Amino acid sequence: MRVVFMGTPDFSVPALEKIAxxxxxxxxxxxxxxxxxxxxxMQFTPVKEKAVELNIPVYQPEKVKNPEFVQVLKELKPDVIVVIAFGQILSKEILDLPKYGCINVHASLLPEYRGAAPIQWAVIDGKKESGVTTMYMAEGLDTGDIIDKKIVELDKKETGGSLFDKLAITGGSLILETLEKLENNTALTTPQDDDKSTYAGKITKELGHIDFTKSAEEIERLIRGLNPWPSAFTYLDEKVLKIWDADVIDEEVAEEPGTIISTNKTLKVATADGYLDIKELQLQGKKIMDVVSFLNGYKINSTKLG
Structure with a gap:
């Protein structure tokens, strides 16, 4: 098949390699x-880096729906356009252009988690499984008919970063299966149930500011979901303290949320429900370290994190 591939970040690269x-x-x-x-x-996008390595022509239009670039697409005569985390909206003219349509690879089990950040929200929300969906692109946001799905189970300590890597690889293999079905005219489609849809909005840095009036379980999931970006953080002695790993201690809490309970080997924080047992952290201007190393080299003056 003649394929035009549209994508930008690291997540798109495994699929490009597989298709090529x-x-x-x-x-x-x-x-x-x-x-x-x-x-x-000036830095190439990860997809451009891979395309250059594979000697594939690269186009970087400011807006893909501009008439001049639509004409370029027409001249390329693609059988299919594959879109993975591209970052621009395609016009109806582009959607209708290829013989087999425009196929999107989305990092969730649609219709759950439509939108920009399905990977992080799956971890933050405590999902036991996520996955990848291939679908025909429509004019709505991630609303097209589903072609294939592949489920991926989340580990107990899954992070946004580790799930990103898993789903990128899964998406690479799934799109090959989908393209084969399209070429053989064996692809079956399922309309999405809009009543079951959820939205995964953009991740912001401020989302990482830890609210200790939430439960330890919720906070621990936030820490994992925002690892490696933008990271969960709080303030210690008026300095930003990023928390990279923590465990939940399911005990009745007597102290106010945010209260520090520290020894020379442990750093626990009271929450609304249970304690957060911090394992790995990074104080502003310092490197990431385990909690014992941190406590050996830093005298905590505050009684609370906030």
């Missing part, structure tokens, strides 16, 4: 290069 092994990827479309780092040096 089996099909003719005539073009990769990705977001424009952005300045990054202290030197503000």
């Amino acid at each position: 092994d089996k099909h003719e990827v005539v073009a990769v479309v990705t977001q424009q290069d952005r300045p990054k780092g202290r030197g503000h040096k």
Whole structure:
């Protein structure tokens, strides 16, 4: 099949590699290069890096629906357009262009978690399983008919980062199965039940500010869901304290939420329900360290985190 691949971040790369092994990827479309780092040096998107490595032509239109670029797509004559975390809305003209349509790979079991951040929210909400869905793209947000799904179970200590990696690999294998079905005319579709849909809104840095009036279980899931970005944090001695790993201690709490209970080996914090037993943390300006190393080198002056 002649494939035009649209994607931008790391999540899209495994699928691009898989498709390029089996099909003719005539073009990769990705977001424009952005300045990054202290030197503000222009940096390729992860998808562009992989496309260059594979000698696939790369296009980076400011807006994919501009008439000039739509004409480029028409001239490429794709059988199918595969879209994975591209970052732009496709016009109806583009959706109707390929023989087999535009196929999206979405990192959730639709209709659950439509939207921008399904991976992190699955962890934050305490889901036991997540997965990947392939679907025909429609004009609504993640509303198209479902073609295939693949379930992925979450580990007890699953983080947003580890689930991201799992689903990226799963998406790469699932899209190959979907493309084969399309080519063989064996793809069966299922309309989404809008009444069962949920929305996974964008993740912001402020979301990571820990509220100790919530339960230890909720906070522990937030810590895992926002690892590695943007991370869960609180304040200790007026400095930002990022928490990277913690356990839940299911005990009755006598202290006010946020109260620190510390020894030379443990750092527990009272919550509305249970204690948060911090295992790995990072004080502002310092490196990530285990709690014992931190306590050996830092004298805590505050009585509460906040």
